Every structure is written in C-alpha cells, then in structure tokens.
Amino acid sequence: MKSINSTRPPDFIRNIIRQDLKANKNNGRVVTRFPPEPNGYLHIGHAKSISINFGIALENEGGVCHLRFDDTNPSKENIEYIESIKSDIQWLGFDWGKHLYYASDYFEKLYRYAAQLIKDGKAYVCSLSAEEIREYRGTLTEPGKESPYRNRSVKENLELFEQMRKGEFEDGSHVLRAKIDMASPNLNMRDPVLYRIRHESHHRTGNKWCIYPMYDFAHCLSDSIEGITHSICTLEFEDNRPLYDWILNALNVDCHPQQIEFARLNLSYTIMSKRELRQLVEEEYVNGWDDPRMPTISGLRRRGYTAEAIRNLCERTGVAKSNSVVDIALLEYCIREDLNRRAPRVMAVLRPLRVVIDNYPEKQVEELDAQNNPEDPGMGTRRIPFSRVLYIEQDDFREDPPKKFFRLAPGREVRLKHAYYIKCTDVVKDKKTGEVIELHCTYDPATRGGWSSDGRKVRGTLHWVSAAHALKAEVRLYEHLFTKTNPHDVKDGSDFKANLNRHSLEKLTSCPVEPNLADAKPGSRYQFLRQGYFCVDCVDSRQGALVFNRIVSLRDSWARIEKAGKGKS
C-alpha cells in the first residue's frame, strides 16, 4: 500500500486504485497486465500503456504486472512479434519477472467456461452465415432480430459445440454466441460471437484447436484467471465493458477485475495504428519496423532514443480520458534533456567547406584539449588534432552576411572551438558555378585554446575537423515522417500516405568527423557540436565505415531568427 514513487501527481486511474486500496477491495493486492496481441511491433503508444501498467505495479508494495500475449487469432499472429515485444519491453526497462502468460494457455479452461455458459442457457451455437449475423444485428438506431438458432436445446448446443472443436465443421459454418439481448442499444450486447471456427495452425498450440475464442470472451476470463485487479485499456473498449462484466457475472467467477479505460497516446506528425505502420513496412515506404523514422520502439531505439526519454514522455503526458494529440516537440525535448547530460561532445562536419590557414606551418600538427561534456566535467577531456587544412560547415560561412549572422565572412574573425581565432582573408570560387569551394584564413597563435588575452571579443564559435586526420562517415538526417501535424488530414479519395514526407531521410556521405570516433561502438550516442545528437547505427555501421543516425537536432536559434526574417541584411 506504500507508494514507492510518491512524487508523481496521481491521475484518475491511480486515484481509483488508491481508493480501492483504502477500502481493502482486493485484500491490498494490485495486479495489472499488459496484453499485446503479437501481430505487429510495439510503438510509442504501447510504451504509454506499458508505463502505466508496469509503473502502477512498481509503485505499490507487492504490486505485480503480467505480460500476457492475447494470442487468440492465429491468422494474424506469429512468433517474430512475440520476441520483438518481449525485447522492447525489457529495453524500456520493465520486468514481468515470472509473470509471462499467453491467452492460448487458457484455451482448455476457456472451452470449459464456454460449455458452462451453454449449460446455463447463456450461450448457443448459431448457424447463420457471417453476412446473416450482420443483417440480424440491426443498426445503430434499429434493434436486431433474434437468430432462428437462438433457442436450440442445451443438449444440442453442447453437442454442436463439441463437434465444432473436433473439426467436424467448416470455417464460418457455426459460431458460439452469448445469449444476451438483440435489442440492446449497445451493439456489443446483441448476442456477441464468443467462438469462431478457424482451421488454422496456431503459433503456440499448433493444430490442437480449430475453434478460437474472441477477444471479449478470452480477455475478461484471462484477466480473471490471472487474478488481475485492474484491467487498464484504451477508450475504444468502453462499450465492451458491459460485456466484460456480463461474462464474468454469468460465469460467477471468484475474481472479477475492474476494467478502466484511458485515452491512448497520439503524437503530432505521427501515425499510431499497427495496421497503418504495417502498411508502411510492407509497401516499403520505410525500411522495416525498425526504420529510424518509425514511431515503433525498435525504430526509436535504432534512431538513438533512450528508454529513459521515452518513459519520461509517458509520464509527462499524463493519464486522462480525453482524446488528445501530444506535440512531438515534447518527445524531442525529452531526448535532448537526457542526452544533454549523458552524451559526449564531438566535432563532425556535415557539409564540408575547405579552409586553409595560410600562416600555419605546413607540416605542423597540434593536439588540442577538449572537454567531453561541459555539463559534466567528470566525463573528462580528449585531444583533437589541428593542422593547416581544415573543414568547417558550409553554413558557417557567408560571403555577404546578413544582420545578426556572427559566423565567418570575408574579413571577419571567429573562434574555432577549442583551437584558435581565425580571420577570413580570401574566398576561392569555382570559376564556372561561382560556388565557394575554399577559404583562406590566418590564425592568431596567441589565441590557442580559443582565448585571447587582449580582451578581443568574437561572436561566433565554429566546429571544425582537421582534413588530414578526419574520418569519413555516413550521416543520416531524419525529419518527421509526415508533413502534416495530423497525417490523416487528407483530401477525399487519398489516405495518410499522401502526407508522407519525401525528405524524411537524407543521407550524407564522406562527412569529416574527428578521429576520436574511430572506435565508436554501435548504439553509442554523441552530440555533434552545434548540430544535434547522433547515434552509431546498429545495423549498417562498421569499423572504418561509420554510419550515424541523427536522433534530434539541437535547438537552433539562428535558424529561427532567419526564418522570422530578422536576419535580413
């Protein structure tokens, strides 16, 4: 009953649990569960559910959260998904301990529960076709009609149900239905289907079964079997709650969990439907479920997001019942916040511009000291080679600088981070295109380390890499996968794919990066000074052929000034 994490302001679900605890409703037990169907990869919306369910278990003494695969539909599910789901949950930092379950493990029990319902006259075998069942169901405004098979005898129902199990019927020829109320205003209560025939091999039970329970039947009973106290799910199941309760009441089970619904997480510029994400994968709009642009856990992980940042997002967005869309800027804030204190700084040039320091000795090389992270001096320093020919960022030079541009320009002096002040003395252009291809500069030997003793001020500080020592890396820049805040905002006749961002991936090759990166390990994260946070790609990066993913850029106030038109000359 003690709260381990008492700093969190309670949300409505935690309030309910707190009151239940106070009233000793479940003998002080708190048991939640995360019940994914293994038919796709987990995404950041699932992370929210995971964070709520496992989080609540963690906060309550003796609290437990089960991982249960809701594997009742063999045609959509497979083992690959089970494995990915397990590793994603672990990577997020949650542990189900010994509480790993499968709804398919309960098939025998579920079958007996169904038989019990039949014996009690609360379920029947219906031999209407799928189409007929739909017609008989009625509409939102008109009541349904009772099935002609509704009043079969218990004996006949039992025999038929057994024959269904034995495989004596074809798919679709019969279903088991609950006998509730065809006139109910809640369509879920109009004699819902409990079991269907599917002659299909299941990834765990093989060919043992050819009838499979429906979600509504399997879910509540699985919860009950496991002794779940609070069954937390998303809003769209609100209408299923009366059925959840009906089944448990009809069977008079000992454990009757409480279903509580909350609003799923939505992010701007993102889709969060497994079906649609699968479409992007299968139709090759992205390169797999773990494409760094995907909102999947595996995609975010490969991109370089930390579990901590994702957990943080889940906490900051709160738990409520109103449909909402969280600004993706909050996710970006969370990862910057985390990486700002953890990521070592390093210099890398994305779009190189050659700079020759004319007054620097031809063959000289100096090793300059650089702090690894100004936020954390404990992370130490490293040495960076400096020589006569360097690369700087193309963006850091303007021949005709606008107002408030304090980077390099003809005649201007700037600081090279950790190195020297340099002044631009000459600009070399391509004769045909007019493109700036090289800069000539002079350096001030008295400013070693980037300081001057004469009180001279320089506004700009640039990052750079020594040309002779640079490693050449591939850098992948990502933008939002969609161009619109709401990807579903489309003209009639098209779908979310019309809003795909063509520029969501840009590959830069041969980017000069500082030699200290030679041993960078896959998955390690760095801040490329003045640019953003980058992660060594776990799939494509090789020693000697490094590949970096941009996780997120740094906040760029110059870009904002320029965009606002304040940087005009």
Place this chain on the structure above:
RNA sequence: UGGGGCGUGGUGAAGCGGUAACACAGCGGACUUUGGAUCCGUUAUUCGGAGGUUCGAAUCCUCCCGCCCCAGCCA
C-alpha cells in the same frame, strides 16, 4: 436521429464550491569558448455555450452545441 465517452491557454494537463498548478511550444531578456545548455520574465479576468442554485461556480442543476468511439466470425 440508438448507446458510450470527452470538452480548461498553441499542445498536453491539474483543479472535486472559496476566486485558474505544472510541463512543452511561443515571445522577451541575462549569461555563454556549442546562436547548445542554464537562468529570469511573459502568455486563460477565465474554464464549449446559455440559463439557474449560492455570499461565492471550471467545480452543483437544466437545456443547448461540438468532437471521438461502436453495426469484424479483429483486438
């Protein structure tokens, strides 16, 4: 037009009859060897609307409006 939910600033979200927390975004400034980080200031006389109850309402009542979900043998 059946049923179930939800409406608080740009986005999330507290508030539970005593006079609108917090976070992100934005804007302004300070500081700065990352135009990063950090710090400070600032943004709802008002809580979907209209009535009503009350000394007092985002909170209680009535009516209205808007948005989301439900007619799979998916979950």
